[in-house]
Amino acid sequence: GCCATVLLVWSDLHEGFFAQCANVGDSACIL
Known part of the structure; x- marks a missing residue:
């Protein structure tokens, strides 16, 4: 789950x- 949280910021783009x-x-x- 923590990795996904980091990806969330990047997924913005x-x-x-x-x-x-x-x-x-x-x-x-x-x-």
Whole structure:
């Protein structure tokens, strides 16, 4: 989950990564 949180900041520029993060199952990361 912590890794996904870091990706969240980067996914801001890469919405594609956002979907990947959600695919991992880190719902809390999206919040």
